[in-house]
Amino acid sequence: MYGEFPLEGQGQVDSLLDPAGSMKPATANRLAIVLFSGTMDKLLSASIMATGAAAMGMDVEIFLTNWGALAFRKDDYKTNKRVSADFADYQSVLMEQMAAKHVTSWMENLEGAKEIGNVHIAACSHTMTLFDLRLDDLEPIVDEVTGVAAFVERARDSAMTLYI
């Protein structure tokens, strides 16, 4: 019975509230990113956000799920030229301009972010199972395979959480 859930969960909901009744403020100087997309344009955006946050002294927690996890398969990034379907007509322009303007790749950005800051990258175990992948099949920049609960726990008090 759906109607029973709010009552059953009442205790847990209350524990998230401070005495004044407002939500607990985010306290950790951390950016959490759910990286769902595997197209190069969105990977680039996510990597730039992560690098910027790391440079600004924030911890970064990235959770790779679905296409985001597939994009981290070994060597895949070297040939991944996919862009979001809505902007498929920009694909060649984007590749051309990135080359002309010597834009660093999303993988280089993430490597740089790891060098300067505390950046943790975890791949979603559900996706790994779906596609028969093991941690060894992914780029070494990925730290571990975890479930969603571990990510939620790390994102809970993050100052920012993005879904890309």
Added chain:
Amino acid sequence: MTTTYWVDKFVDAKGQTCPMPVLMLAKAFKELAPGQILAISATDPGSKADVSAWAEKTGNTLLELVEEAGVFTFYLKKA
């Protein structure tokens, strides 16, 4: 520019797009000792706001920003 700085390290980020200027800056700053001065040149239009925000957030001092022919040169002192 009227002030002369003894620069301990120079970082050339000209032609680098966001986020490279702040990445290069943060990386280079890790190797500096407190009180040392770093100069970084960048052409990315976002670097003007980015480097200022970075200095403020990290507690380092932006001594001066010189803008010349589309090149921003920042002089920063490590706290």
